[in-house]
Amino acid sequence: MPELRRDPIIGRWVIIASERAKRPSDFSFAKDPPAPDTKCPFCEGNESLTPPEVYALRKGRTRPNGPGWHIRVVPSISPFLNTKGDLDRHGKGMYDLMNGIGAHEVIIATPHHGADAFMKDLSQIEKLTGVVIKRMRELKKDQRLKYVLIFKNHGKVAGGSNISHQHLQLIATPVTPKRVKEELVGSRRYFDYKDRCVFCDMIRQELDQGERVFLETKRFLAVNPYCSRFPFETWILPKKHSCDFDTMTKEEIKDYSNIFQSAMKRLAKTLGAFPYNIVLHTAPFRRRKKKGYWETIEHDYHWHIEIMPRLTQVAGFEWGSGFYINPTPPEVACKYLKLFQA
Amino acid sequence: MPELRRDPIIGRWVIIASERAKRPSDFSFAKDPPAPDTKCPFCEGNESLTPPEVYALRKGRTRPNGPGWHIRVVPSISPFLNTKGDLDRHGKGMYDLMNGIGAHEVIIATPHHGADAFMKDLSQIEKLTGVVIKRMRELKKDQRLKYVLIFKNHGKVAGGSNISHQHLQLIATPVTPKRVKEELVGSRRYFDYKDRCVFCDMIRQELDQGERVFLETKRFLAVNPYCSRFPFETWILPKKHSCDFDTMTKEEIKDYSNIFQSAMKRLAKTLGAFPYNIVLHTAPFRRRKKKGYWETIEHDYHWHIEIMPRLTQVAGFEWGSGFYINPTPPEVACKYLKLFQA
Numbered sequence: 001m002p003e004l005r006r007d008p009i010i011g012r013w014v015i016i017a018s019e020r021a022k023r024p025s026d027f028s029f030a031k032d033p034p035a036p037d038t039k040c041p042f043c044e045g046n047e048s049l050t051p052p053e054v055y056a057l058r059k060g061r062t063r064p065n066g067p068g069w070h071i072r073v074v075p076s077i078s079p080f081l082n083t084k085g086d087l088d089r090h091g092k093g094m095y096d097l098m099n100g101i102g103a104h105e106v107i108i109a110t111p112h113h114g115a116d117a118f119m120k121d122l123s124q125i126e127k128l129t130g131v132v133i134k135r136m137r138e139l140k141k142d143q144r145l146k147y148v149l150i151f152k153n154h155g156k157v158a159g160g161s162n163i164s165h166q167h168l169q170l171i172a173t174p175v176t177p178k179r180v181k182e183e184l185v186g187s188r189r190y191f192d193y194k195d196r197c198v199f200c201d202m203i204r205q206e207l208d209q210g211e212r213v214f215l216e217t218k219r220f221l222a223v224n225p226y227c228s229r230f231p232f233e234t235w236i237l238p239k240k241h242s243c244d245f246d247t248m249t250k251e252e253i254k255d256y257s258n259i260f261q262s263a264m265k266r267l268a269k270t271l272g273a274f275p276y277n278i279v280l281h282t283a284p285f286r287r288r289k290k291k292g293y294w295e296t297i298e299h300d301y302h303w304h305i306e307i308m309p310r311l312t313q314v315a316g317f318e319w320g321s322g323f324y325i326n327p328t329p330p331e332v333a334c335k336y337l338k339l340f341q342a
Numbered sequence: 343m344p345e346l347r348r349d350p351i352i353g354r355w356v357i358i359a360s361e362r363a364k365r366p367s368d369f370s371f372a373k374d375p376p377a378p379d380t381k382c383p384f385c386e387g388n389e390s391l392t393p394p395e396v397y398a399l400r401k402g403r404t405r406p407n408g409p410g411w412h413i414r415v416v417p418s419i420s421p422f423l424n425t426k427g428d429l430d431r432h433g434k435g436m437y438d439l440m441n442g443i444g445a446h447e448v449i450i451a452t453p454h455h456g457a458d459a460f461m462k463d464l465s466q467i468e469k470l471t472g473v474v475i476k477r478m479r480e481l482k483k484d485q486r487l488k489y490v491l492i493f494k495n496h497g498k499v500a501g502g503s504n505i506s507h508q509h510l511q512l513i514a515t516p517v518t519p520k521r522v523k524e525e526l527v528g529s530r531r532y533f534d535y536k537d538r539c540v541f542c543d544m545i546r547q548e549l550d551q552g553e554r555v556f557l558e559t560k561r562f563l564a565v566n567p568y569c570s571r572f573p574f575e576t577w578i579l580p581k582k583h584s585c586d587f588d589t590m591t592k593e594e595i596k597d598y599s600n601i602f603q604s605a606m607k608r609l610a611k612t613l614g615a616f617p618y619n620i621v622l623h624t625a626p627f628r629r630r631k632k633k634g635y636w637e638t639i640e641h642d643y644h645w646h647i648e649i650m651p652r653l654t655q656v657a658g659f660e661w662g663s664g665f666y667i668n669p670t671p672p673e674v675a676c677k678y679l680k681l682f683q684a
Contacts, residue, residue: 001424001427001441001442002422002423002424002441002442003439003440003441003442004439004440004441004442004443004516004517005437005438005439006437006438006439008436008437008438011520012520013517013519013520015422015423015442016442017422080344080357080359080659080667081344081357082343082344085343093547093551094350094540094543094544094547095347095348095350095547095568095569096347096348096350097345097346097347097348098345098346099343099344099345099346100343100344100345100346100357100358101346147663149659149662149663151657151658151659151661151662152658153657153658157655158657158658159655159656159657159658160657169658169659171659171663173663173665174346175346175355177355177662177663177664177665178353178354178355178663178664178665179661179662179663179664180663180664181664182664198436201436202436205435205436205437209435226437227437277657277658277661277662278658279658279661279662279663280662281662306661306662308661313499313501314501314656315493315495315500315501315502315619316493316494316495316500316501316511316619316620316621317422317491317493317511317513319493319521319619319621319648319650320491320493320519320521320619320621320622320623320648321489321491321513321515321519321520321521321522321621322519322520322521322522322523322524323515323519323520325422
């Protein structure tokens, strides 16, 4: 009998096909064609192939837009949103619109080509995390913006670009994204009722039960959530309550980078070169202390990373209903992910 | 400057890239591999290759599970939900779950193989619409169920099966799907404020402006919605307010089948053999007249068909934010769709 599970945060239902659970070897995904044989714009030395950098973590006294960097941040070459202009919110009859103001940046994670080297270098992951935080804090100063979404698309079916050089994307938006709002509203509702954070409760129950947690460090855990939408979906959460990713201490950044590296390694060992999306969900910018909604975010909300392997297809049923169908129960996924040493 | 547009029904934001609008010829999609050379289980004469039919619109005195039918409805061979059993709603600590009870049926749209013949035969489309209504009314009697979602996946990237024989899918669920609930809540909110149906207002504004309506019949219109998530997204709506698809009269079914056929023809002429998902959004079952929420559905909500061409990829940004990026403004899509005679 399949199971219908309800996500405790936003109330989304997932159909878990618990009978004929799909194992890692049951998924087939097309290998991406080799990257085109052109000069990589993200490699050290090719800085002139990107728009001028908005920030770079540089070695010693190197100059902007030249070699000598650890991490480099450049505007997207085909940005979805514009940095310049006013929001100009207005209506057209019953419709509401505003100018597409925001930022769309590419965070180049390493000066070296090739994904493998980056994922093996813990200190580079720490540097990357530091730069992400720096950009978030910087963009927060822009009064037009409400949110920064950090994400990564890997592999063609996951919408990844054909630049294989490791990079993240950053999009800053003038409205809080709907998906994040749903989590904020859901976790506030839970807090109103229980006087506890829904994520903290989830973490406690997961650590007690153990059947969906495959990694635990001093400060973090990696879990296949009870209500996973996708096979091998993995969340990374801080054990200590915190709504903001960008308030991590140096020690926390170290520990976070470590569990992120280990989780990705285990997923890759289990699934091969799998396509995926990663998103960071953290609290929106809070500039004014408004009554109600905003003032509670600090204790309601809990930042987390969602790693979504794209092994199944999202089709009409999912689009039409908002239901997801997951052929691999998270308990089964977790068993596989526990098999491998990081 | 890109535009940020807000959907008036559920408040979803879409980024419309209005500067470098993508035209039909800018989209490339892989052609599906030819269907495997096996016996088609949906063809007349091959009835034994499917589970026994749950309903069929038959010619004269033909016998169940044999030839002689116009439309045939069979259980899915790999159902997501089970028809037998109790819901058994319960909790596991903080988590909520229930048995995966529901129905998953395949509605075979024609006894003949090949998509083209079906789409040219208006009377067959009318028959299909009639059978969909019949199944919805029948499943409504099952007290465990709350909703019937009708959908179609066409093409591999849209999650379509490799059976090219025309068919629809039906999934009946024991909870109202989240996506539908969002529309119900959004349209109730609008009604509370304006004392008018948000869809009716939308239809009026679209017919007044004309820049996004590409087909209009006596009772229906086909529109590229203001806040289209996908290039060439198309909605079909009844002009007369109605929340239930299954209350259509014979005349309405005729007119609906006609506009559906014309809309699909124009899309195909504009885009070629494009992959797509189609979903029907209609009101959930209402058995008890509850205060508030349910009793208002009749005047709040408005059924409609959503046709979603899958020419763009949904990736990390969309998953993480709930934003959509649409490179073809609906006004541009509409211009193309107006070019062709149906």
